Amino acid sequence: MATGNTTLLSKLPKTTALSQPNCRTKPETPIPTSLQSPWLGTNCLSLRSTILRPRQKKVRLVAATVSFSLPVTKPETGSSTDKVPKWSWRAIKSFAMAELEARKLKYPTTGTEALLMGILIEGTSLAAKFLRANGMTLLKVREEAIKLLGKADMYFFSPEHPPLTVDAQRVLDWAVDKKIKCGNSGEITTSYLLLGIWSEVDSPGHKIMATLGFSDEKAKELESLSSEPGFDDD
Template sequence: MAATQSFCKTSNATRFSRPDCTKFDPFSPTLTQSLKPHSLKNSWLGTTKLSLHSSNLRPLTLKQSPITATVVSSLPTKKSDGVSSAVKVPKWSSKAIKSFAMGELEARKLKYPNTGTEALLMGILIEGTNQASKILRANGITLMKVREEIVKLLGKADMYFFSPEHPPLTEEAQRALDWAIEQKLKSGEDGEVTTVHQLLGIWSEEESPGHKVMATLGFNSEIAQQLLSLISEPGYVES
């Protein structure tokens, strides 16, 4: 005979009840005890213990590797043949170092295999607070315009290519940094090598992409000469 279910009529609604029509109490001791941790027995699976303790209900966490960034403390500068080993090589300013790091990062964003003079130029503008970037913007040379000209000149990299963490300097970019150091040594003044030295170093490489982009956007020898006079002043410090 098929099992039957009984229902008890109440004034509010029809509720599922036991066969003896006693009311269903969700807080009854019997029901509470039935919800305690117990064991399930199955002829195929054996005995399985169930536990409702909060310590066993750990939230799902996704493992995420930390993002690391390498801080550049100096710039790769070759020792010039004309510089004596006894001469102390001047240090780069903090803004020049940060500009260089931003240039490396921009080269990686564009997926270029090397950090060229064009990347050094973008780094100066991205840092934004240095004197060289202020001079560039005052002459209408902005980061957006520079980036557009670089893409026109060098094109876009292969989308499946990934630059190294520190894209190596091109020979032109290395010479630009060396020029900045040498110019500071020639001045005979103490102090740091600044972004203005760096910018003029880029300009000194006439066949480099950085020089070509600057020339296309209106930078010229007259502006360069003014900057050269600026950094040659006694006690010059980058503002």
């Protein structure tokens, strides 16, 4: 009997395989060779997912500050504040560009040379077109400004709103006074700003304009164009 059992057991398979036809195992994702380091270990799936995740570009928000009014020391000039004319949007933009140009050149103040460059940077006003028609470009004015005032210190940073020089402040006051004395309705255009720069004989802006061929005759021509009936620089 024992001999028969031994013979029967010897005929049975030593291992029995369990079949699972409906069970599928997901193949294991191989770990990159570069991550199989002795000090990292091979089980670093979380680290791998972090490294291999595509980087998102950082978007840096740049805030630009623009002045919406031009500072004057005497806005009333003997008249009520209700009658004081406002600046045109082109004149305001020219002033804002002047501040930015002063910062670009790393100047501590906004001078008449910066106001002149601001008019050219804005570019769409009668004053800007008149300057270009007479051969005055932003590049030429900038070069003359550097020759006259020199380059700023490389490690100097201008303030966000470089304060006006005495000459530049007088230019703004002159433009307001001139507009009030003319008695014309409407806003103070960029032409008044440019004529104000020309009125400051000892200022850098006037010297640059004279060097590039501007004259009293051209100033009168610009004043005549800007004072024509129905003229609107906006």
